[in-house]
Amino acid sequence: MKIATFNINGIKARAEALPAWLDEAAPDIVLLQEIKSVDEAFPRDLFEERGYNVATHGQKSFNGVAILSKLPLEDVARGLPGDGGDDQARWIEATVVGKAAVRLCGLYLPNGNPAPGPKFDYKLAWMERMRARAADLLAGEVPVVMAGDYNIIPQAEDAARPEAWREDALFRPEARAAYRRILNLGFTDALRTREPRPGQYSFWDYQAGAWQKNNGIRIDHLLLSPQAADLLRDAGIDKAVRGGDKPSDHVPVWVEMDI
DNA sequence: ATGGCTATATGTTATAGA
Numbered sequence: 001m002k003i004a005t006f007n008i009n010g011i012k013a014r015a016e017a018l019p020a021w022l023d024e025a026a027p028d029i030v031l032l033q034e035i036k037s038v039d040e041a042f043p044r045d046l047f048e049e050r051g052y053n054v055a056t057h058g059q060k061s062f063n064g065v066a067i068l069s070k071l072p073l074e075d076v077a078r079g080l081p082g083d084g085g086d087d088q089a090r091w092i093e094a095t096v097v098g099k100a101a102v103r104l105c106g107l108y109l110p111n112g113n114p115a116p117g118p119k120f121d122y123k124l125a126w127m128e129r130m131r132a133r134a135a136d137l138l139a140g141e142v143p144v145v146m147a148g149d150y151n152i153i154p155q156a157e158d159a160a161r162p163e164a165w166r167e168d169a170l171f172r173p174e175a176r177a178a179y180r181r182i183l184n185l186g187f188t189d190a191l192r193t194r195e196p197r198p199g200q201y202s203f204w205d206y207q208a209g210a211w212q213k214n215n216g217i218r219i220d221h222l223l224l225s226p227q228a229a230d231l232l233r234d235a236g237i238d239k240a241v242r243g244g245d246k247p248s249d250h251v252p253v254w255v256e257m258d259i
Numbered sequence: 260a261t262g263g264c265t266a267t268a269t270g271t272t273a274t275a276g277a
Binding site for chain 1: 260262263264265266267268274275276277
């Protein structure tokens with residue numbers, strides 16, 4: 001089973017590029033971020049006619065996450081627990097049952113710039129809530145895949161120009177430490193396991209010819225619980241998507257699992 | 260990057276992204 005994460009930067013703007021990638025890559029499950037759409041406006045037909053079940057957690061203009069799945073989506077949950085006053089749509093969960101049952105978490109972690117400041121504080125607080133949810137999920141001792149746009153450059157080798165990101169919310173020590181507190185609960189960075197060489201990027205800025213210069217960063221991750229890591233067969237990045245027509249600034253990252 | 264591009268809203272420009 002192929003599970004992918006893809007920050008599409010607006011479902012309306014990606015109404016052609018996203019189906020084209022689905023038809024070519026044929027993922028079984030896709031966790032989407034930045035749909036930038038309310039649930040009612042999400043073009044479900046585009047995906048249902050391709051055999052996907054669809055669950056969305058959207059909001060107007062910004063953020064928004066969704067799950068596409070060839071298998072039925074069970075026990076769908078929307079929103080990250082821990083702050084009832086947080087109305088930003090950045091977290092969705094569902095269970096799919098293949099050879100094994102897998103709990104899927106799709107996430108759009110806050111950007112956090114400018115840092116320091118209230119947006120960075122929100123990012124760190126959100127990550128602490130995510131850590132608590134991740135710990136709860138681990139206690140279940142079942143396969144869990146937490147995938148999405150983490151807005152975290154884990155290490156210097158995950159950026160073409162790490163020095164340019166030193167003060168940025170994506171690379172500041174406090175943000176990376178918060179990421180490690182989640183990872184060190186016992187999760188596996190699937191892409192790093194399968195492709196340990198530096199220079200594996202998932203985002204290239206629209207500006208300043210970043211794509212042409214390969215000035216990228218790796219910020220889209222799939223984290224696997226131990227029970228999910230046991231089922232990992234392969235992982236990769238569909239880099240070519242960035243060079244297609246009207247692309248998102250992110251590309252899909254995927255895992256192949258024995259599920 | 261002192262932000263050069265892209266997307267969204269009901270806009271004639273602002274806000275957010277990373």
